Amino acid sequence: MMKILTIGLLSIFILSGCSSKQETEVSSLKKVSPQEKIVKIDSLYEKERKEFLVETMYSSKIPVKTPDKILRVLVMPYVDEDMNLQTENFHFIKVDDGRWILGEYLNGQDKSNPKSLTPLK
Numbered sequence: 001m002m003k004i005l006t007i008g009l010l011s012i013f014i015l016s017g018c019s020s021k022q023e024t025e026v027s028s029l030k031k032v033s034p035q036e037k038i039v040k041i042d043s044l045y046e047k048e049r050k051e052f053l054v055e056t057m058y059s060s061k062i063p064v065k066t067p068d069k070i071l072r073v074l075v076m077p078y079v080d081e082d083m084n085l086q087t088e089n090f091h092f093i094k095v096d097d098g099r100w101i102l103g104e105y106l107n108g109q110d111k112s113n114p115k116s117l118t119p120l121k
Contacts, residue, residue: 069096
């Protein structure tokens with residue numbers, strides 16, 4: 001009986017020591033708001049995309065197409081003329097076509113003035 005009691009007390013001390021250690025680690029972390037996370041991720045994405053465009057624009061034989069601008073519209077639930085409930089859904093609308101950016105090897109221009117082309121409609 002005494003052996004079970006000492007094992008129980010020993011396990012309580014060990015487990016309480018681990019839990020207090022975790023609390024100190026969590027409290028020492030800097031709290032970042034969701035807005036700060038979004039800004040940092042967006043700026044990193046933009047930086048990487050611009051670096052890729054600069055590297056590939058002047059390398060040999062690689063035309064680059066910038067992405068299309070797509071607008072995502074959320075239509076909330078509504079009741080139509082036949083009294084049917086229409087659930088919410090997304091509609092995707094192309095706002096702007098992407099452009100083809102050609103390097104200096106294709107259009108004969110200097111590096112300071114790259115040429116950009118728009119696809120035919």
